[in-house]
Amino acid sequence: MNTSRKQQAPTPPSAADYLIASRQCELMNLQYFLQMGKVVQSISNLVHGLQRERGASNVFLGSGGEKFVNERRATIAESERLAGIFEQALAEVHEELTAHPVSSHLLNHIASALHGLEELPALRAGVESRGLSAAEATEAYSGLIHEFITVVFEAADTAVDPSIAGLLVAMVHLMNGKEFCGQERAVGSAGFSSGGFDGALSKRMMHLVEAQERCFEVFVSFSDDQSRELWQTLRANDREVEIERLRQLGCSVGRYKSLDPELADHWFRLMSERMDELKTVEDAVEGSFHTRCVERFAEARNSLAHQETLIASLDQQDTPSQPLLVLCDSGDDARAGESWNSDGVGQQFGRSIFDLVQEQTRRLQQMNDELQSAKEALEDRKTQEKAVLLLMDHRKIDNDEAHRVLRKLAMDQGKKLPEVARALVSMADVLK
Amino acid sequence: MNTSRKQQAPTPPSAADYLIASRQCELMNLQYFLQMGKVVQSISNLVHGLQRERGASNVFLGSGGEKFVNERRATIAESERLAGIFEQALAEVHEELTAHPVSSHLLNHIASALHGLEELPALRAGVESRGLSAAEATEAYSGLIHEFITVVFEAADTAVDPSIAGLLVAMVHLMNGKEFCGQERAVGSAGFSSGGFDGALSKRMMHLVEAQERCFEVFVSFSDDQSRELWQTLRANDREVEIERLRQLGCSVGRYKSLDPELADHWFRLMSERMDELKTVEDAVEGSFHTRCVERFAEARNSLAHQETLIASLDQQDTPSQPLLVLCDSGDDARAGESWNSDGVGQQFGRSIFDLVQEQTRRLQQMNDELQSAKEALEDRKTQEKAVLLLMDHRKIDNDEAHRVLRKLAMDQGKKLPEVARALVSMADVLK
Numbered sequence: 025m026n027t028s029r030k031q032q033a034p035t036p037p038s039a040a041d042y043l044i045a046s047r048q049c050e051l052m053n054l055q056y057f058l059q060m061g062k063v064v065q066s067i068s069n070l071v072h073g074l075q076r077e078r079g080a081s082n083v084f085l086g087s088g089g090e091k092f093v094n095e096r097r098a099t100i101a102e103s104e105r106l107a108g109i110f111e112q113a114l115a116e117v118h119e120e121l122t123a124h125p126v127s128s129h130l131l132n133h134i135a136s137a138l139h140g141l142e143e144l145p146a147l148r149a150g151v152e153s154r155g156l157s158a159a160e161a162t163e164a165y166s167g168l169i170h171e172f173i174t175v176v177f178e179a180a181d182t183a184v185d186p187s188i189a190g191l192l193v194a195m196v197h198l199m200n201g202k203e204f205c206g207q208e209r210a211v212g213s214a215g216f217s218s219g220g221f222d223g224a225l226s227k228r229m230m231h232l233v234e235a236q237e238r239c240f241e242v243f244v245s246f247s248d249d250q251s252r253e254l255w256q257t258l259r260a261n262d263r264e265v266e267i268e269r270l271r272q273l274g275c276s277v278g279r280y281k282s283l284d285p286e287l288a289d290h291w292f293r294l295m296s297e298r299m300d301e302l303k304t305v306e307d308a309v310e311g312s313f314h315t316r317c318v319e320r321f322a323e324a325r326n327s328l329a330h331q332e333t334l335i336a337s338l339d340q341q342d343t344p345s346q347p348l349l350v351l352c353d354s355g356d357d358a359r360a361g362e363s364w365n366s367d368g369v370g371q372q373f374g375r376s377i378f379d380l381v382q383e384q385t386r387r388l389q390q391m392n393d394e395l396q397s398a399k400e401a402l403e404d405r406k407t408q409e410k411a412v413l414l415l416m417d418h419r420k421i422d423n424d425e426a427h428r429v430l431r432k433l434a435m436d437q438g439k440k441l442p443e444v445a446r447a448l449v450s451m452a453d454v455l456k
Numbered sequence: 457m458n459t460s461r462k463q464q465a466p467t468p469p470s471a472a473d474y475l476i477a478s479r480q481c482e483l484m485n486l487q488y489f490l491q492m493g494k495v496v497q498s499i500s501n502l503v504h505g506l507q508r509e510r511g512a513s514n515v516f517l518g519s520g521g522e523k524f525v526n527e528r529r530a531t532i533a534e535s536e537r538l539a540g541i542f543e544q545a546l547a548e549v550h551e552e553l554t555a556h557p558v559s560s561h562l563l564n565h566i567a568s569a570l571h572g573l574e575e576l577p578a579l580r581a582g583v584e585s586r587g588l589s590a591a592e593a594t595e596a597y598s599g600l601i602h603e604f605i606t607v608v609f610e611a612a613d614t615a616v617d618p619s620i621a622g623l624l625v626a627m628v629h630l631m632n633g634k635e636f637c638g639q640e641r642a643v644g645s646a647g648f649s650s651g652g653f654d655g656a657l658s659k660r661m662m663h664l665v666e667a668q669e670r671c672f673e674v675f676v677s678f679s680d681d682q683s684r685e686l687w688q689t690l691r692a693n694d695r696e697v698e699i700e701r702l703r704q705l706g707c708s709v710g711r712y713k714s715l716d717p718e719l720a721d722h723w724f725r726l727m728s729e730r731m732d733e734l735k736t737v738e739d740a741v742e743g744s745f746h747t748r749c750v751e752r753f754a755e756a757r758n759s760l761a762h763q764e765t766l767i768a769s770l771d772q773q774d775t776p777s778q779p780l781l782v783l784c785d786s787g788d789d790a791r792a793g794e795s796w797n798s799d800g801v802g803q804q805f806g807r808s809i810f811d812l813v814q815e816q817t818r819r820l821q822q823m824n825d826e827l828q829s830a831k832e833a834l835e836d837r838k839t840q841e842k843a844v845l846l847l848m849d850h851r852k853i854d855n856d857e858a859h860r861v862l863r864k865l866a867m868d869q870g871k872k873l874p875e876v877a878r879a880l881v882s883m884a885d886v887l888k
Contacts, residue, residue, distance in 0.1 A: 036543035037550050039574060042567035049557035111468035118469050124556045125481035128616070129824075132816045135474035139813055142471060184560070381571055384564045392561075 040335045043381055046388075047328045053184045054321040056126070059117045060179055061314050064195065066110040067172050068310060071199060072303050073103040074172075075206040078165035079296060081151045082210050085158040086217050100148060107141055130178040137175050140168035162210045166203075173199050181402055185320055186394035191313040193398045194246035198309060201239030202302040208232040209295035215274050216288035226275040231424040233271060234431065238441070242401055248312040254305045261301070267294050331380065338376050404442035411445035472767045475813055478820075479760045485616045486753040488558070491549045492611055493749055496627065497742050498542040499604050503631060504735050505535040506604075507638040510597035511728060513583045514642050517590040518649050532580060539573055562610040569607050572600035594642045598635075605631050613834055617752055618826035623745040625830045626678035630741060633671030634734040640664040641727035647706050648720035658707040663856040665703060666863065670873070674833055680744040686737045693733070699726050763812065770808050836874035843877035 080096040114134070125131060147164050150156040156164075176199060180192035211229050215221040221229070244252060258264070270291050273283065408430070415426035434444040512528040546566070557563060579596050582588040588596070608631060612624035643661050647653040653661065676684060690696075702723050705715065840862070847858035866876040 036547045037570070039567045039571035041554075042563050042570060045554040045557060046560045046563035046567060048554070049560040049563055052557060115468045122473075122477040122480070125477060125484060128478040128481040128816075129820050131474050131478035131481055132813065132820060135471045135478060136813050136817065138469070138474060139471035139809055143810075377571055378575075381564065381568050384560075385568065388561050388564060 039377055039381065043377070043384060044328070044332060044335070046384055047324070047331055050184065051321070051324045051328055052124075053182075054188070054317060054324050056117075056120060056124075057183060057185075057188055058314075058317045058321055059120060061310075061317055062113040063110070063117055064176055064179060064192070064313070065310050066106070066113040067176055068195075068199065068303075068306050070103065070106040070110045071169050071172050071203070072299070072306075073099065073106040074165060074169050075203070075299060076296075077103045078162060078169075078206065079209060079213075079292065081148075081161050081165070082158045082213055083292065085151060085154060085156065085161055086213065089154055096151075103144075107144075111141075126182045127178060130175065130182060133171065133174045133178050137168075137171040140171050144168065158210075158214060162207070166207060169203055169206075173203060177402065177405070180398070183398070184391070184395070186391055186398060187316055188313070188320060189395055189398035190246045191248065191309060191316055193401045194243050194248070194251070195306070195309045195313060197239045197242040197246070197401075198302070198306050201236045201243060202299060202306065204232045204236040204239065205295065205299055205302060208236065209292065209299070212270065212274055212291045212295065213288055216270075216283060216291050217285055219282040219285050221274045227428075228424055229271065229274055231427055235427065246398065246401065247309060248316075251305055251308040251312060254308050258298075258301050258305060263294055263297060267298065270294070334380065335377070404445070407442060407449055408445045411448045414448060471809055471813065475809070475816060476760070476764060476767070478816055479756070479763055482616065483753070483756045483760055484556075485614075486620070486749060486756050488552060488556075489615060489617075489620055490746075490749045490753055491552060493742075493746050494545040495542070495549055496608055496611060496624070496745070498538070498545040499608055500627075500631065500735075500738050500742060502535070502538040502542045503601050503604050503635070504731070504738075505531065505538040506597060506601050507635070507731060508728075509535045510594060510601075510638065511641060511645075511724065513580075513593050513597070514590045514645055515724065517583060517586060517588065517593055518645065521586055528583075535576075539576075543573075558614045559610060562607065562614060565603065565606045565610050569600075569603040572603050576600065590642075590646060594639070598639060601635055601638075605635060609834065609837070612830070615830070616823070616827070618823055618830060619748055620745070620752060621827055621830035622678045623680065623741060623748055625833045626675050626680070626683070627738065627741045627745060629671045629674040629678070629833075630734070630738050633668045633675060634731055634738065636664045636668040636671065637727065637731055637734060640668065641724060641731070644702070644706055644723045644727065645720055648702075648715055648723050649717055651714040651717055653706045659860075660856055661703065661706055663859055667859065678830065678833065679741060680748075683737055683740040683744060686740050690730075690733050690737060695726055695729060699730065702726070766812065767809070836877070839874060839881055840877045843880045846880060 077096070077099040080092045080099045083092040084096045121131065121134075147156075147161070147168075150164075151161050173196065176192065176196045180189060180196055183189035183192055208229060211225060211232060215225045215229070240255075244255065247255070270287065273287075411430055412423060412426040415421060415429055416423060419426070419429070421429070430441065430444060430448070433439075433448070434441045437444060439447075509528070509531040512524045512531045515524040516528045553563065553566075579588075579593070579600075582596075583593050605628065608624065608628045612621060612628050615621035615624055640661060643657060643664060647657045647661070672687070676687065679687070702719065705719070843862055844855060844858040847853065847861055848855060851858070851861070853861070862873060862876060862880070865871075865880070866873045869876060
């Protein structure tokens with residue numbers, strides 16, 4: 025604790041050393057997020073590229089290889105470029121990620137995403153040769169995109185700072201909502217281009233609209249002001265009304281009524297614009313996230329430096345008034361304490377370190393309390409996914425249907441979705 | 457992914473690299489607990505030493521400095537020895553704790569505990585000079601012991617392996633229960649030696665009995681079989697009946713009825729024996745914990761080696777059938793994938809890595825599910841402490857009274873204590 029003791033090699037670490045270490049631990053987590061920010065950004069871009077590639081591939085396959093031939097090639101080239109940037113961002117943080125690993129889950133989902141990228145050329149070849157249906161290609165692209173979003177989700181779970189965790193929760197829910205929007209685009213394109221929606225298609229569309237809204241709700245409650253404003257601008261755009269009109273058209277017209285297939289292009293264009301605008305909101309969240317990381321890192325570094333100065337000054341106060349402490353620095357365990365109660369300065373020193381430790385305890389406690397809501401939002405997502413899997417398994421129904429059952433349960437019981445999901449998961453053992 | 461690619465320096469990390477990293481992350485957490493085990497053990501011993509020192513100091517102060525003069529000196533010497541062992545165990549893990557810090561909370565509570573140790577000589581001098589009352593000395597010792605138990609609690613919170621987390625939850629609740637037992641010994645000693653219990657003393661005693669039981673319940677639900685058997689042997693001992701009789705005597709006799717002061721020695725001896733036996737149960741949990749860490753570490757290391765072999769063999773399968781992949785290893789991003797879909801081997805390789813990643817996802821998911829109950833037990837403790845602080849603050853009552861209010865709420869509502877505590881904490885903002 026006092027510098028005089030530090031000069032002796034085998035001195036056990038002191039309270040002050042661990043107080044500093046506690047602050048350094050916070051600082052390291054912030055530094056890690058400064059680096060992870062680049063990975064998250066590159067994932068956001070790559071996901072957007074893959075969504076475009078999926079859209080172009082769908083049109084290509086839907087038109088029997090007639091439409092979007094060049095557009096599709098361009099989206100592939102762009103995805104390749106973005107995948108390269110992602111891999112580079114990952115390579116930069118690789119050492120940090122693997123030498124001081126924070127989460128096996130995060131690392132495993134990175135493995136999963138990288139594996140998906142490695143398989144991407146095979147998927148593209150399948151589209152090129154038209155050996156896959158539009159639905160199969162959509163499913164394969166969606167699986168890959170889901171893996172990338174899960175990486176961001178797992179990264180959010182490793183955040184310690186509540187404001188940083190909150191922005192990552194906003195980010196991951198926005199990405200998720202945008203992805204549901206992308207899937208809705210694909211479903212709508214299939215419906216409009218075939219001239220009508222059957223029951224399954226319109227059900228799926230309604231599910232995707234609902235799922236989007238839930239994601240955007242969570243996004244709104246965790247986002248920063250600027251991103252929320254951009255979001256409200258998007259919502260106020262006339263395009264939203266037109267999309268709503270087409271949705272109604274799609275969901276209310278039965279399989280035997282036919283729609284103008286020209287609507288397919290209109291729908292695709294509107295939804296693509298919407299996704300591009302959602303991407304600008306995502307970029308804004310990304311920007312706020314980066315700014316916040318830089319700010320919090322600077323704050324934490326200054327705060328650490330301040331603590332170090334404070335502790336050093338306590339040492340200096342301590343040393344001159346207690347020359348015996350320095351002279352008799354024999355390493356005897358009882359020594360330091362005995363000199364402490366011999367005069368007031370030791371006590372005062374003791375009290376000051378005590379105050380600093382107490383202050384850190386309060387700070388950490390408060391951060392933990394604030395972190396709770398972000399952790400709960402992440403936990404809710406996990407629980408809902410688990411509840412959906414349970415229902416799928418138990419009732420032999422598909423993902424959409426399981427979501428519907430869950431929503432109906434919530435509506436019937438007048439409870440929130442996460443609450444119903446939790447109850448279901450906790451009852452799973454009994455219901456087996 | 458394939459070894460041929462690794463020979464090139466700037467190759468981005470592959471799915472297989474991250475799969476291995478995910479396993480290594482688990483292994484590192486286990487290795488850390490192998491080391492932290494020594495610290496936990498030294499804390500268990502030191503806490504026991506401090507509890508003895510507190511007991512001896514109480515008798516010394518209660519007897520006006522007549523009794524336990526030498527016993528107290530002996531306990532101090534023993535505490536000093538145990539503190540030295542703790543500091544050494546900490547010094548051994550110091551590098552690991554601070555270079556790859558896992559938790560600012562843990563580090564800060566270590567700071568707090570070390571600070572308490574640094575102040576211990578002043579406390580002892582206060583007892584020696586009889587400048588402190590028995591109650592003041594008890595409070596100071598109890599505060600220090602509480603800090604050490606909190607270190608184990610925070611360590612438990614950093615465990616990733618469910619069985620290891622579970623044993624640490626058992627450990628920390630047993631330590632906590634034993635500490636309440638130690639406080640009960642002090643309260644009982646004060647009551648019996650003064651010839652009677654006033655309302656406050658008997659209320660406090662009842663609170664401590666209740667709090668002990670709750671801790672032991674959690675201990676039983678998380679402990680290993682062997683420790684649970686030792687615990688049941690302790691419970692079956694005749695001493696328990698005698699302690700119960702004395703408890704009844706203390707709590708039912710009013711302040712105006714006098715008790716034989718000779719009972720004080722009898723009580724102190726019985727309770728000390730009980731604590732020593734609780735310590736042997738604690739040692740058994742500690743032993744199981746160590747065994748489990750060693751086992752899990754060996755398992756995880758073997759499993760990692762197995763995965764590495766598997767991946768290497770996949771590489772070998774891959775290489776001869778795709779000579780082009782090796783020869784044309786130009787680092788072109790699209791290359792690997794293009795050769796993949798050229799024949800079935802690439803696909804098979806892809807599928808195998810996919811299987812390994814999927815298997816790891818399932819494993820981690822299952823571990824997470826199993827970890828939940830341990831995390832909930834830790835969370836419950838935190839929530840209850842928070843609820844008690846809220847009540848103390850809101851109603852201006854003391855700690856014991858707040859515990860009583862909470863217990864009464866649970867009883868009246870027919871709910872469990874953690875549930876009531878959670879409801880209270882979640883309503884705190886509204887009730888302000």
